Amino acid sequence: MPELVSIIMPVYNAEKYVAEAIESVLAQSHTNWELLVINDGSTDRSAEIIQRYDDPRIHFVTQANQGVSAARNVGLKLMTGDYFCFLDGDDRMTTEGLSSRLAVFEGEPALSFVDGAVTYFDQYGIIKNKGYVPTFHGLVFDRLLRLDNSCFFGNTWMIKRTELVYQFDTDMTHSEDLWFYIQLAKGKSYHCTNQVILEYRQSNTSAMKNLQGLEKGYRDVIKKTRMMNLASGSQIFYLRSRICRIMFLSYLFDGKKLASALVCPFRIFTA
Structure with missing residues (x-):
């Protein structure tokens, strides 16, 4: 079968x-x-x-x-x-x-x-x-x-x-x-x-529209990956860098939250 x-x-x-x-x-x-x-x-x-x-x-x-x-x-x-x-x-x-x-x-x-x-x-x-x-x-x-x-x-x-x-x-x-x-x-x-x-x-109700929630989710992924020793330090560093870029561009594209975009990299790298 x-x-x-x-x-x-x-x-x-x-x-x-x-x-x-x-x-x-x-x-x-x-x-x-x-x-x-x-x-x-x-x-x-x-x-x-x-x-x-x-x-x-x-x-x-x-x-x-x-x-x-x-x-x-x-x-x-x-x-x-x-x-x-x-x-x-x-x-x-x-x-x-x-x-x-x-x-x-x-x-x-x-x-x-x-x-x-x-x-x-x-x-x-x-x-x-x-x-x-x-x-x-x-x-x-x-x-x-x-x-x-x-x-x-x-x-x-x-x-x-x-x-x-x-x-x-x-x-x-x-x-x-x-x-x-x-x-x-x-x-x-x-x-x-x-x-x-x-x-x-495609709809306007996607969870991706909630940028602060998305950012927190990414921060949680970084923390959990690090705590469970799933990845090397260089892999986690690259993941953080990639997330920073994604979130910066997302906030920038949103337009209304440019100030948040400017501090996003700091928040991600201190996760």
Whole structure:
């Protein structure tokens, strides 16, 4: 039987889009999957819409609102697949989203992670021309610490499941996904397909818009990486430098917070 892939989908007030997300999973050319939908205390019609789907591969769990990390952790505990990946309730997986990544794993069994390309679409469902295509192949830990765009972390990664206990840090509200992948990546190999595997919905409610929260999240990643001795001093120094550049440009682009941008490097380097 083909490999089982667990797809973990946290949902919070996504009534406008969750049907599209589920339909994109139902349309997969690779049919041996389980979809774990965790309703994180939605107050809209999300639960009603999800429960309309009568497919034994779809598993629905509801909980009081605890945040996306807690919802993902529920899925991580329940999953039974040989591989797993994440899909947000307002995004869409392309028809070959699973099969194209599994094909890369099949060609190189030593891999731990396989990534894929992304296109972006707006609130009206219109695909934009720009997209993201990963290019890296090899040991990925150092690239993650460099926040290298050739293998940017996120929902596009399919992960080969091992005996590890997988868990997001629920105390973090930003950069928790970066920290999740950093903990998994040391000594592990990564590859990618240039096929589009995810269609990402762009909105104005992204956590990336909260620059102070994002900065705190990055500071937490630095502290945790240092405390757990996961990286060398030079690797942590480079990570700090890269984050300083990202945050300075983010504040500068925001325009209204230029003063914060000027002190950001000091805050990061004293983390």
